[in-house]
Amino acid sequence: MTLYKAFLPQHATHPHLERAADMVVIVAGSLLMTAAAKVSIPFYPVPLSMQTFVAIGLGLALGPVRGALAVLLYLAQGAAGFPVFAGSPERGVGLAYMAGPTGGFLIGFVIQATVAGMLADRGWDRTPARTLAAALLAAAAIYPAGLLWLGALIGFDKPVLEFGLYPFVVGDLVKSALAALVFPMLWRFMR
Numbered sequence: 346m347t348l349y350k351a352f353l354p355q356h357a358t359h360p361h362l363e364r365a366a367d368m369v370v371i372v373a374g375s376l377l378m379t380a381a382a383k384v385s386i387p388f389y390p391v392p393l394s395m396q397t398f399v400a401i402g403l404g405l406a407l408g409p410v411r412g413a414l415a416v417l418l419y420l421a422q423g424a425a426g427f428p429v430f431a432g433s434p435e436r437g438v439g440l441a442y443m444a445g446p447t448g449g450f451l452i453g454f455v456i457q458a459t460v461a462g463m464l465a466d467r468g469w470d471r472t473p474a475r476t477l478a479a480a481l482l483a484a485a486a487i488y489p490a491g492l493l494w495l496g497a498l499i500g501f502d503k504p505v506l507e508f509g510l511y512p513f514v515v516g517d518l519v520k521s522a523l524a525a526l527v528f529p530m531l532w533r534f535m536r
Contacts, residue, residue, distance in 0.1 A: 347408040347465050348528070351535050367411060374403045374415025375422060378454070379429040388519075391512040394431055398520040400454040401483045404461025405470045405528050412458035420451060449494020450509075453487030460486040471532050473525045480521035 353366060377399050386393040404412035419429060423443060428434040430442055430451070443451055461483035464470070469479035488510060496505040 347462070348406045348470070348531055348535065349408065349411065351532075370407060371411055371415045371418055374407065374412070375418035377403070378416060378419035379422070382429060382431040385431070388516055391516070393516045393519070395520070396431070396454065397457060397484060397487060397517060398523060400457040400487075401461045401480050401520070401524055402528075404458035404463075404483060405465045405476070405479065405524065406531075407462065408466055409459045409462030412462040413455050416454045416458045420455070423451070446495055446498055447491075448498075450487055450491035452494070453490040456486045456490060457483045470528045473529050476528045477521055477525035480524035481517075484517040484521050
């Protein structure tokens with residue numbers, strides 16, 4: 346059971362109410378992804394975006410399906426030309442932005458939410474140690490798609506790992522530790 350299901354009022358088991366609640370949290374999750382894209386926290390070696398934290402958090406809180414749907418809705422908003430991505434509209438919008446160097450990482454957000462949600466369904470979001478493991482696994486899940494896309498775009502003869510992996514590892518460790526603090530605390534609150 347995910348936090349969302351635990352939080353959903355018991356009387357909201359009517360299918361129409363449940364679907365309406367699902368739509369509300371999916372839309373809210375997509376808006377949270379947009380807000381996270383617009384926040385940049387000064388950090389070394391690169392500024393810290395909270396998008397990966399939110400993608401992982403959506404999976405942990407909503408489960409694999411709703412979490413992934415929230416991220417997919419966020420991507421659909423971006424594909425439609427809304428300035429939801431980091432650096433947009435200054436660095437472009439729509440499909441042109443998505444086809445750029447960060448395109449694979451955008452796809453990776455869906456994978457992160459799905460991995461985190463699958464682990465949350467198995468109870469990995471209840472204790473700090475297990476939540477940390479879930480968040481680290483979900484954080485790592487962004488890199489295959491992101492690095493493959495980046496390498497295909499700029500060439501694998503370039504330092505792809507230096508551009509798309511190394512600068513972000515410390516930030517991912519910090520965000521995973523934050524998830525390990527937040528989600529078990531939410532579970533304790535829910536009880």
